[in-house]
Structures are given as C-alpha cells and as structure tokens.
Amino acid sequence: LTPFRSLAPTIYLIAFVAGGVLMGFEMLGSRYLFPYFGGGIGTWASLISTVLCALAIGYFAGSAIVDRRPSQRAIGAAILVAAFWLALVPATADTVMQDILDHIGDGPAATLSASTALLLVPLTLLGTFSPIAVSLLARSANEAGRVAGLVYGVSTIGNVAGTLLTTFILIPSIGSRNITYIFAAMLAVCAALLFVTPGRQPTGV
Amino acid sequence: MLIRSVILGALAGAFLCAGASAQQPRLLESRESLYNNIYVFSKPPEVGLTFGYNKKFYAESIFNTNDDRDLPVSYTRIMTVGLMYAREIHSILEIGSGGGRTSWYLHRFLPDVRVTTVELDPAVVEISRKYFGIKDEPNFFHEARDGRLFLSQSKDKYDIILLDAYRGPFVPFHLLTTEFYQIVKDHLAEGGVMVQNVETTTMLFDSAMKTIGTVFPQIEVYKLDDNAVTVAYGGAERTAEDLAAVAGERDKTYGLRYPLAGMLPDRKRVDLNDAQTIDAKAKVLTDDFAPVETLKAIERHNGKLP
Numbered sequence: 001l002t003p004f005r006s007l008a009p010t011i012y013l014i015a016f017v018a019g020g021v022l023m024g025f026e027m028l029g030s031r032y033l034f035p036y037f038g039g040g041i042g043t044w045a046s047l048i049s050t051v052l053c054a055l056a057i058g059y060f061a062g063s064a065i066v067d068r069r070p071s072q073r074a075i076g077a078a079i080l081v082a083a084f085w086l087a088l089v090p091a092t093a094d095t096v097m098q099d100i101l102d103h104i105g106d107g108p109a110a111t112l113s114a115s116t117a118l119l120l121v122p123l124t125l126l127g128t129f130s131p132i133a134v135s136l137l138a139r140s141a142n143e144a145g146r147v148a149g150l151v152y153g154v155s156t157i158g159n160v161a162g163t164l165l166t167t168f169i170l171i172p173s174i175g176s177r178n179i180t181y182i183f184a185a186m187l188a189v190c191a192a193l194l195f196v197t198p199g200r201q202p203t204g205v
Numbered sequence: 206m207l208i209r210s211v212i213l214g215a216l217a218g219a220f221l222c223a224g225a226s227a228q229q230p231r232l233l234e235s236r237e238s239l240y241n242n243i244y245v246f247s248k249p250p251e252v253g254l255t256f257g258y259n260k261k262f263y264a265e266s267i268f269n270t271n272d273d274r275d276l277p278v279s280y281t282r283i284m285t286v287g288l289m290y291a292r293e294i295h296s297i298l299e300i301g302s303g304g305g306r307t308s309w310y311l312h313r314f315l316p317d318v319r320v321t322t323v324e325l326d327p328a329v330v331e332i333s334r335k336y337f338g339i340k341d342e343p344n345f346f347h348e349a350r351d352g353r354l355f356l357s358q359s360k361d362k363y364d365i366i367l368l369d370a371y372r373g374p375f376v377p378f379h380l381l382t383t384e385f386y387q388i389v390k391d392h393l394a395e396g397g398v399m400v401q402n403v404e405t406t407t408m409l410f411d412s413a414m415k416t417i418g419t420v421f422p423q424i425e426v427y428k429l430d431d432n433a434v435t436v437a438y439g440g441a442e443r444t445a446e447d448l449a450a451v452a453g454e455r456d457k458t459y460g461l462r463y464p465l466a467g468m469l470p471d472r473k474r475v476d477l478n479d480a481q482t483i484d485a486k487a488k489v490l491t492d493d494f495a496p497v498e499t500l501k502a503i504e505r506h507n508g509k510l511p
Contacts, residue, residue, distance in 0.1 A: 035379040035492045038325065038351025039372075041239050106354050172496035 019158025024166035031176040036097040046111035058127015066135040076194030082122035083187035090177035238328030266304025282463040283434040287365035289452040289465040292396025298363040300352030301370030304337040321346040362394040368401040378495040386420040408503040411487035424475040
C-alpha cells in the first residue's frame with residue numbers, strides 16, 4: 001500500500017462518521033433547546049441556520065487552511081476539539097440555556113444564541129474537514145473535482161444516516177446526554193485515526 | 206383542547222361529539238399557522254376548531270354560540286374537577302387553550318378568580334377571539350406562549366394548573382417530563398392541584414403516570430372513553446367524604462353548571478406500584494429521555510385502568 005492508498009479509506013470513513021455526528025447533533029440540539037425555548041418552527045429555524053452558518057464558516061476556514069498548511073494533524077486537531085466541546089455539552093447545557101432564557105428571553109435572538117452556543121463551534125470545526133480532506137487526497141487539479149465529489153457524497157450519506165439513526169433509534173432508546181457522549185467518543189476516535197494513519201509524503205507527486 | 210376521536214379525512218366528522226343533526230358543517234376559515242393547519246367549522250349553533258395533522262382532523266374545541274356557559278365536549282367538563290381539590294381558589298392557569306372554552310367556563314362561573322390561559326399558537330389565540338367568544342375581560346388573561354416557557358418565567362402561583370396541550374395526537378415532549386412537572390409544582394400555591402388530560406390507550410399513559418409520580422405523591426384519574434383526566438397533588442390522600450363536602454359547598458357557591466359532586470363517582474386512585482394498572486417496565490420521562498412518539502405507538506397491554 002502506498003501511503004496515499006492507506007489514507008483514503010480513513011478519510012472517507014471519517015467523512016461518513018463526522019457527517020453523521022454533525023446532523024445527529026443537530027437533531028439532539030432540538031432536545032436541548034425545546035425545554036427552554038419551546039418546540040416551535042422558530043427553534044428549528046435557529047438550529048438549521050446555525051448548522052448551515054457553521055458549515056459555511058468551516059468551509060471558508062478549511063479553504064484558507066488548504067492554502068497554507070493542510071495536514072492530517074490540522075484536521076485531527078479540529079475534530080478533537082469538536083469532540084471535547086461535545087463532551088462538555090451534557091454537563092453545561094442546562095446552565096447555558098437557563099442563562100440565555102433569563103437574559104435574552106425567548107425570541108429569535110434567544111433561540112439563535114442558544115443554538116450558536118450549542119452548535120457553532122463544534123460544527124464549524126467539523127466543517128473544515130471536507131476541504132482539507134480533498135486537498136490531502138487530490139494529487140492533481142484534475143483529480144480535485146473527482147475527490148471533492150466523493151468526499152462530499154460520502155459525508156452527505158453520513159448526514160442522512162446521522163439524522164435518521166439519531167431520531168428513530170438513539171433518542172427513543174438512550175438519553176440525549178448519553179448520545180452526546182457517544183458522539184464525542186466517535187469524534188475522538190476519528191481524530192486518533194488521523195493522528196496514527198501514515199500520511200501522504202508532502203513531496204509525493 | 207383535544208377530543209381523541211380521530212376522524213379520517215371526513216370534514217363532516219369534525220362534529221362527531223356535537224349534536225346529532227344531519228346538517229353538514231360549513232368551513233368558516235382555514236389557516237396555515239406557524240404550528241398548525243387550522244380549520245374552523247360552523248354547524249349552528251356550534252362552532253368547531255380542528256387541526257389537520259397527517260390528513261386527519263383533531264377536534265380541539267367546540268363552542269355553543271347559543272350558550273356561553275356550555276361545555277359541549279365531555280372531558281372538558283371533567284377538567285374542572287380541580288375546583289374540589291384546591292384549598293383556596295384565587296388563581297387558575299390553563300396550558301393549551303385551543304378555543305379557550307374550558308377557561309372561559311371557569312371565568313364565567315368564578316368571575317372573581319384570575320383565570321390565565323396560555324396557547325402556543327398566536328393564530329389559535331386570534332381564532333378563539335374571532336369565533337369562540339373569547340374576549341378581554343377583567344380577571345381573564347389570554348397569552349400566546351409556549352406553556353413551559355410561560356410557566357418557567359412566571360413569578361405567580363396558581364391554585365389550579367390545567368394541562369391540555371397537544372399538537373395533533375402528541376403532547377410535546379417538553380410538557381411531559383419530570384423537569385416540567387417540577388416547574389408546575391413550583392408554581393402551585395399551598396394546597397394547589399394539577400389537572401391534566403391524558404389519553405389512556407397507549408404506553409404513554411403508563412409513563413406519564415410514573416413521571417407525574419416522581420413529583421406528586423397523589424395521583425387520581427377520572428376515566429372517560431379514551432381520555433382520562435388526571436389529578437395530581439401534594440400531601441396526604443384526600444378522602445371521598447372530604448372531597449364530597451368541598452364539592453357540595455363549591456357547587457353551591459359558584460353555581461356550577463356541571464356539578465363537581467356528580468364527577469366524584471368516577472374518581473379512581475392510581476397506585477403506581479400496582480402492576481395490574483401501570484406497566485412495571487414503563488419508564489419515567491425526563492428532558493434527557495422522552496420518546497413520546499415511540500411510546501404513543503405502543504398500545505397498552507393493561508386494558509384495566511385503576
């Protein structure tokens with residue numbers, strides 16, 4: 001196996017898992033927010049727009065990193081920080097939500113603040129993954145389009161799986177807090193994989 | 206307010222529980238709001254409010270335009286049982302107004318008591334004012350807020366808190382958890398009582414009873430078709446004699462159209478430890494774990510209610 005060949009499966013696996021956690025955590029976001037801000041369409045709009053903002057920021061940040069020093073370590077570190085963030089959520093979410101409710105109330109500003117506090121940082125970090133992954137796997141400009149299509153495709157299938165599994169299997173069987181811990185652990189494993197998988201030689205092609 | 210009769214596709218069914226006239230209901234207004242697909246039907250002298258959900262219509266409220274003090278929907282009459290439990294009655298809160306008729310009935314018969322009714326959907330609030338005879342009056346307060354949000358931010362205490370919030374067939378999960386019932390309890394005045402409309406045919410009933418039991422030591426139900434009105438309170442169990450005495454006195458004081466004394470024979474105590482009535486495997490619902498949709502899909506094995 002050339003280093004490149006051993007890296008590709010890892011990257012695709014992580015694209016899938018991180019995609020699943022990303023959407024799964026958005027679904028969980030509703031369980032964290034509803035008790036404080038109600039279960040209306042406004043809360044959903046805040047969650048969805050926050051996720052999309054996070055992805056946009058993540059993509060821009062990822063492309064800026066690609067310009068400088070794209071490395072497995074960089075995305076490994078980003079995923080690890082996201083894992084830590086998720087691990088902190090179960091113990092702190094209630095305090096944060098209550099503070100927002102007490103200080104901002106319950107309108108759009110409050111639901112946006114709450115979803116930002118919950119989702120923006122970890123999902124932005126996960127958003128940096130795809131562009132960097134493309135740059136790590138693509139050996140030529142020609143190949144970039146093909147790799148980008150694969151990375152985004154796999155990641156989107158992960159999104160679908162994360163949404164459905166979280167909603168229909170995980171939330172009905174184990175609590176939201178435990179699911180959050182599982183997601184954090186899954187991300188930590190992804191980060192570890194990136195740290196231990198041999199990378200492409202920077203000099204290679 | 207929600208009647209559990211689900212009427213497949215048929216608009217005419219909107220008045221299943223109303224008069225037996227063969228006259229077809231007429232659609233007065235339909236509106237797509239932030240939260241609901243709202244349909245208002247007229248079948249003189251009654252006006253009905255229904256929500257469309259999954260191509261089914263859930264009748265929420267019926268208003269007899271000829272009689273401001275009528276409660277055509279039978280379970281809503283039983284929702285007033287709280288009046289014989291509360292030690293004193295100065296203030297009543299309802300979460301989930303729908304057409305607002307239950308609160309209005311209480312307001313009409315207890316004009317000196319502050320009645321507050323909270324409804325999530327501003328369009329439903331508007332419609333209840335347009336078609337259901339609800340208006341601003343001293344001691345009657347109508348708010349468009351999420352019920353839990355309203356309560357958690359309220360500094361007031363209530364002698365009776367009525368819970369009747371449904372979206373289609375479901376109670377929103379955040380209104381069925383231990384944390385929510387704790388907020389309810391924190392807003393009950395000394396000797397106060399919580400009254401809730403709970404559907405009895407699915408496993409959600411068992412879980413709801415167990416969850417209420419984590420906060421309130423006393424639970425009683427008044428069973429009626431597929432609905433049960435649940436009463437929960439603190440302190441020692443009330444005796445039938447004690448309740449009958451209060452009922453008789455308050456029936457007289459307030460001149461209630463639906464006498465409390467007449468409801469007493471349907472009273473049953475819920476024993477959470479009795480596996481015959483409450484499934485031993487039923488789980489307590491929390492903000493963290495509340496699979497209400499899943500539980501709602503499982504039929505109860507224990508047909509027998511307390």
